[in-house]
Amino acid sequence: MRAVTRVMSRIALLQIDSVNVVRRAHYLPLFSRLGPYDVEFLHRAAGTAPRRFFEYWGHEASYLRVDLQPALRFRMAEAADVAWGSMRRVWAEQPDLVSSVLDEVATRGPLTAREIEHDAPRTKEHWGWNWSHVKIALEWLFYSGQVSAARRNSSFERVYDLPGRVLPRSVIDTPTPSPAEAHRTLVRAAAKAHGVGTGQCLRDYFRLKPKPTADAIAELVEAGELLPVAVEGWKRPAYLWHAASLPRRADACALLSPFDSLIFERGRTERLFDYRFRLEIYVPAPKRVYGYYVYSFLLGERIVARVDLKGDRHLGALLVQGAWAEPAAPTETPQRLWAQLESLAGWLGLGDVAVAPRGDLGPALKALADST
DNA sequence: CTATCACCCACATTCCACAG
DNA sequence: CTGTGGAATGTGGGTGATAG
Numbered sequence A: 001m002r003a004v005t006r007v008m009s010r011i012a013l014l015q016i017d018s019v020n021v022v023r024r025a026h027y028l029p030l031f032s033r034l035g036p037y038d039v040e041f042l043h044r045a046a047g048t049a050p051r052r053f054f055e056y057w058g059h060e061a062s063y064l065r066v067d068l069q070p071a072l073r074f075r076m077a078e079a080a081d082v083a084w085g086s087m088r089r090v091w092a093e094q095p096d097l098v099s100s101v102l103d104e105v106a107t108r109g110p111l112t113a114r115e116i117e118h119d120a121p122r123t124k125e126h127w128g129w130n131w132s133h134v135k136i137a138l139e140w141l142f143y144s145g146q147v148s149a150a151r152r153n154s155s156f157e158r159v160y161d162l163p164g165r166v167l168p169r170s171v172i173d174t175p176t177p178s179p180a181e182a183h184r185t186l187v188r189a190a191a192k193a194h195g196v197g198t199g200q201c202l203r204d205y206f207r208l209k210p211k212p213t214a215d216a217i218a219e220l221v222e223a224g225e226l227l228p229v230a231v232e233g234w235k236r237p238a239y240l241w242h243a244a245s246l247p248r249r250a251d252a253c254a255l256l257s258p259f260d261s262l263i264f265e266r267g268r269t270e271r272l273f274d275y276r277f278r279l280e281i282y283v284p285a286p287k288r289v290y291g292y293y294v295y296s297f298l299l300g301e302r303i304v305a306r307v308d309l310k311g312d313r314h315l316g317a318l319l320v321q322g323a324w325a326e327p328a329a330p331t332e333t334p335q336r337l338w339a340q341l342e343s344l345a346g347w348l349g350l351g352d353v354a355v356a357p358r359g360d361l362g363p364a365l366k367a368l369a370d371s372t
Numbered sequence B: 001c002t003a004t005c006a007c008c009c010a011c012a013t014t015c016c017a018c019a020g
Numbered sequence C: 001c002t003g004t005g006g007a008a009t010g011t012g013g014g015t016g017a018t019a020g
Helices: A006-013 A036-047 A066-077 A085-093 A095-108 A133-143 A169-173 A179-194 A199-205 A210-222 A266-273 A333-347 A362-370
Strands: A002-004 A053-057 A061-065 A148-152 A158-161 A196-198 A226-231 A238-241 A252-256 A294-300 A302-312 A317-325 A352-355
Touching (some): A053 A148, A061 A066, A066 A179, A085 A095, A095 A133, A133 A158, A179 A196, A199 A210, A199 A266, A252 A333, A294 A333, A302 A333, A317 A333, A317 A362, A333 A362, A352 A362
Antiparallel strands (some): A148 A158, A196 A238, A226 A238, A252 A294, A294 A302, A302 A317
């Protein structure tokens, strides 16, 4: 068994080969480790022929490389068993609605949910979201692969269309792999992205089920693609991607969105970075520890700070509503963070960065704000 | 014309109990 | 210990209609 230090694991992790996206991209960017140039590239790549990315359920709602589409068809085929309850119900109880919505997309698409005229009632289930039955039908069709997302509109709503008009011909023509082969493909992709990870990490990347993932891992170990390793301080066995490179150091400098693949598996984040992160957008305001939408600041190979950000278009400013240093923060943290905040504001088309001096980094950032 | 408002959409996490 | 299922949690923002 080869031993891997935690520092090596952190560095290996920084090589990302797929991009997880995307909510609320208009006021806060979730392509957080990509610069403006890369975001342009991603939009172009997702929106023009031949398309390089498509939207589907990966880890969660994600842009995925189109060549992974065949490996996700098993999930589409399982939709009747694994999709959320409201979707399964609309499929079982209102088949006519589902087929008329599909017809509408086929004849008039691409379309958003809003553009399909209807007086179907709305529901209020689960998360307090308030979907119309037409929207649920569309999401059912999306989950089961009968429609795809052509793009998002300016309100970030999904624009649905038939897969044949969204995906490249070569992808449509690719035969469907067996579920076992599909799992190997997805575990490979996860392993490349992680460098080093536990079975848990590899499974969570595409939200796979335990049994088929364990089988895929065993087969990839057998084939020499994954190497069993022990990571310093980790209780569970880990796997090293055979081709992972281990640079001597990492010079990252980036604001990570709460949904960034670097930190979306919270247990892994804690084991690698000694950094506890929890999403607080669904926490009632008085119970929040840090804030509604908190970015983590990656510097070098450590997470050294977190900031609660809000883009205020009306004021034309990026609001820093709080800033906190982590124990690993070096002295240059405020300056490096400030530069990233200015860059982010520029990318969002916001002229200013306004700092409220909340949190232990607040005063230092405020001083930098006042001096510019 | 601007301000306001209603409407619609956004689909994740975390804790906990319990079964195997 | 691992996995699973249930329960509980929110507000931001774009758009287009309407009021003033």
